Amino acid sequence: MGRQPLWRRVGFIPQVTYFKPAGVRLDKSEEICLVIEEAETIRLKDFEGLEHEECAQKMNISRTTFARVLNSARRKIADALLHGKAIRIEGGNFEMAARRFMCVNGHEWDVPFEVMINTSTQSCPTCNTPTVMPIWPWHPGWGTGSSGRRRREGRNW
Ligand SMILES: [Zn+2]
Numbered sequence: 515m516g517r518q519p520l521w522r523r524v525g526f527i528p529q530v531t532y533f534k535p536a537g538v539r540l541d542k543s544e545e546i547c548l549v550i551e552e553a554e555t556i557r558l559k560d561f562e563g564l565e566h567e568e569c570a571q572k573m574n575i576s577r578t579t580f581a582r583v584l585n586s587a588r589r590k591i592a593d594a595l596l597h598g599k600a601i602r603i604e605g606g607n608f609e610m611a612a613r614r615f616m617c618v619n620g621h622e623w624d625v626p627f628e629v630m631i632n633t634s635t636q637s638c639p640t641c642n643t644p645t646v647m648p649i650w651p652w653h654p655g656w657g658t659g660s661s662g663r664r665r666r667e668g669r670n671w
Contacts, residue, residue, distance in 0.1 A: 522551040522583070523574040523627060525611040534600040546594045549606030552587035559584055572611075618645040 527550060534540065551573065558569040570580040594601045612626045617638035625636060637644045 521574070521607055521609040522554070522579075523572065523611050524551055524554040524608045525572065526554060526557055527610075528553055528603050531603040532600065533594070533602075535598045538598055540598075540600050544598070545600045545602055546590045547605070548587060548590055548601055548603045549608075550603065551606045551608045552583055552590070553603050554608070555580060555584040556587050556591070560588075613648050615646045616649045617641060617643050619643060622649070 554573060555569065558564050558572060559566070564572070566577050566580060569584075570577045573580060575583075591601065593599060610627070612624050613630065614622060614624050615636055615638075616622045617640070619638070619641050621638050621640040623639055625633075630636075636646050638646055
């Protein structure tokens with residue numbers, strides 16, 4: 515086992531993950547990569563308008579870490595806006611605040627993080643089968659090694 519990654523809890527994954535200045539030809543070096551948890555700090559602090567303390571709690575990280583990630587996110591966005599760079603939102607070390615599950619019979623439901631950590635096994639709330647798997651959101655590394663049915667919902671992740 516290697517070093518434990520630091521999981522930051524996020525409640526939202528942007529649907530649009532690529533922004534590009536109009537009418538400008540860019541090469542790869544002019545692209546800023548914002549990780550998912552950086553986008554989450556912007557959402558909580560700058561969009562929802564929450565206090566640092568509250569944001570840090572929601573993401574399950576310290577205030578210091580929250581401030582650091584937020585500053586990094588703001589600086590990247592400023593760089594892109596001021597210098598005409600593209601922004602790509604992807605990757606990072608994060609865990610979803612809720613996860614969608616599907617059972618073998620095709621029922622789907624959402625499980626909040628707080629419930630997930632208090633319940634070792636999930637079973638389907640509709641038909642009670644214990645054969646269930648997470649289907650959303652897709653995250654690199656999830657579902658590896660399993661031959662379970664994969665739903666992509668038309669998106670390329
Ligand atoms: Zn079911």
